[in-house]
Amino acid sequence: MTMSIKDKLRELERVRPPARTSVPPPVAPLEQLLGGGEQEGCFVVEQRYAVHEPYGAITLARLRELPGAVLGIAAKDDSVNALAPDEALFIDTETTGLAGGSGTLAFLVGVGYFEQDHFVVRQYFLRQPHEERAMLAALQRHLAERRGLVTFNGKSFDIPLLLTRTVLHRLRFDFASRPHVDVLHAARRLWKARLQDCSLGNLEAQILGVQRREDVPGALIPQIYFDFLRTGKADQLREVLAHNRQDIVTTAALLGCIGRLVQSPFQYAASRQELQQVGRLYREAGELETSIRLFEELVQHQQHGLDDHLALGFCYKSQRRFEDANRVWQRLIEGFPFHPLPFIEFAKHLEHRRRDYRYAHEVVQRALQALAHMEELHRPHNLLAYKADLTRREARLRQKQKTT
CATH class of the missing domain: 3.30.420.10 (Ribonuclease H-like superfamily/Ribonuclease H)
Structure with a gap:
């Protein structure tokens, strides 16, 4: 209880x-x-x-x-x-x-x-x-x-x-x-x-x-x-x-x-992981310019680092640098075609900023196909958690195409 x-x-x-004791x-x-x-x-x-x-x-x-x-x-x-x-x-x-x-x-x-x-x-x-x-x-x-x-x-x-x-x-x-x-x-x-x-x-x-x-x-x-x-x-x-x-x-x-x-960080970091963690700290503190500078440096030296690209894309998005963020999502879709998050972010950009519902719908469908492959391969379930989001998004975009 x-x-x-x-x-x-x-x-x-x-x-x-404590009672008085005799030492x-x-x-x-x-x-x-x-x-x-x-x-x-x-x-x-x-x-x-x-x-x-x-x-x-x-x-x-x-x-x-x-x-x-x-x-x-x-x-x-x-x-x-x-x-x-x-x-x-x-x-x-x-x-x-x-x-x-x-x-x-x-x-x-x-x-x-x-x-x-x-x-x-x-x-x-x-x-x-x-x-x-x-x-x-x-x-x-x-x-x-x-x-x-x-x-x-x-x-x-x-x-x-x-x-x-x-x-x-x-x-x-x-x-x-x-x-x-x-x-x-x-x-x-x-x-x-x-x-x-x-x-x-x-x-x-x-x-x-x-x-x-x-x-x-x-x-x-x-x-x-x-x-x-x-x-x-x-x-x-x-x-x-x-x-x-x-x-x-x-x-x-x-x-x-x-x-x-x-x-x-550039002077004292002993590893990429340390630079990444410092970049995340600055991002969480709202110091986006410093965070962007760190992740841009990391991305420049490792073109296919998923976590670094994601962090950079979200920093751009927080600063309303939507076109910069969009380029990151597209790069990730090419480099990591089985991770749904870049697809979701790119689809959001197409739907809410470009109003291109057809293209957004295509992107969501590609993401759902990628998740189907992941299910067949019994890959980590944390990626499959995006399935509900993508399914709702696909239905909404399909409806929007019918009414426009």
């Missing part, structure tokens, strides 16, 4: 924040082991990175140069258009599990941000579960200083988890109203066809050229924290904090690579 929102809120009300004192002070100290009732560690130092294939200074409009196109989110990288917080969490429910704690919250000539990573560490409210309150004050978020898979995991925890502690986080770039989503749009695996580790290696050494596996991190709570031994926590820091820096660097690829 699906719970209503009110029922969910009542359920949350019944869940109490054995660490063998050596945390300040010595982790390099941080207590601030605002919680333990905080800071690390600074010079933005002009290379991080694999890019410097973080390059990210700072990118306009928000470029990031908005990459994120497919207009709310990001006015967000400068300097105004964003880069967030990553380490948790006691992947379930993300009310029983999962974010025992480490890393926050990256630009400050003068450095990229700073501040990490809020939960020494004991009962310190969670103080940690979240400190994080809330930090969030108030910046207006945007950048995460890697944070829309699905990190941010919903933090929201759940703040509700339990009766704190208010305005995550929903903030521009939010999820780098995982943008990376998949650009590189899924090329890489298949768009995990942070693989993107870090394949796109940035960074190879981690002696990195703690993410699957072991919850147990390392539980061992710390049980024994007070914090040696392995250094590896956990290092892992979290690198995740945040990698997320920022990947956003820089994504942004520069979108901004200067």
Whole structure:
């Protein structure tokens, strides 16, 4: 049975924040082991990175140069258009599990941000579960200083988890109203066809050229924290904090690579697929001139690329460059006589703009014949989905010829 929102809120009300537990004192002070100290009732560690130092294939200074409009196109989110990288917080969490429910704690919250000539990573560490409210309150004050978020898979995991925890502690986080770039989503749009695996580790290696050494596996991190709570031994926590820091820096660097690829695709694209994906992003953002320039270049170097021609034709059509679009449809009909979409678009042009119902009817009949061949060959059913459209169009054009 699906719970209503009110029922969910009542359920949350019944869940109490973690009870105070006694953690054995660490063998050596945390300040010595982790390099941080207590601030605002919680333990905080800071690390600074010079933005002009290379991080694999890019410097973080390059990210700072990118306009928000470029990031908005990459994120497919207009709310990001006015967000400068300097105004964003880069967030990553380490948790006691992947379930993300009310029983999962974010025992480490890393926050990256630009400050003068450095990229700073501040990490809020939960020494004991009962310190969670103080940690979240400190994080809330930090969030108030910046207006945007950048995460890697944070829309699905990190941010919903933090929201759940703040509700339990009766704190208010305005995550929903903030521009939010999820780098995982943008990376998949650009590189899924090329890489298949768009995990942070693989993107870090394949796109940035960074190879981690002696990195703690993410699957072991919850147990390392539980061992710390049980024994007070914090040696392995250094590896956990290092892992979290690198995740945040990698997320920022990947956003820089994504942004520069979108901004200067002819300079940075490593494959045709990347140019295609950038062209689609510009088209979906309504930046048709840039999209047309990309697809014209692709078509020029591959005369029979179906997807590139289709994309170019629809860009022309969106700009009301109907004759240019018409030439694309005709070229595709000659080159791809078994794909119905160019036939449909050319028939629309003939019917609604040229009022040439006889010619449009001939084109539709050719498309139906092509689909009949496809059925005989047991070809993909997604092409056969056009059959109903073509059948209706054929009947309408036949009727129009009788009445004109």
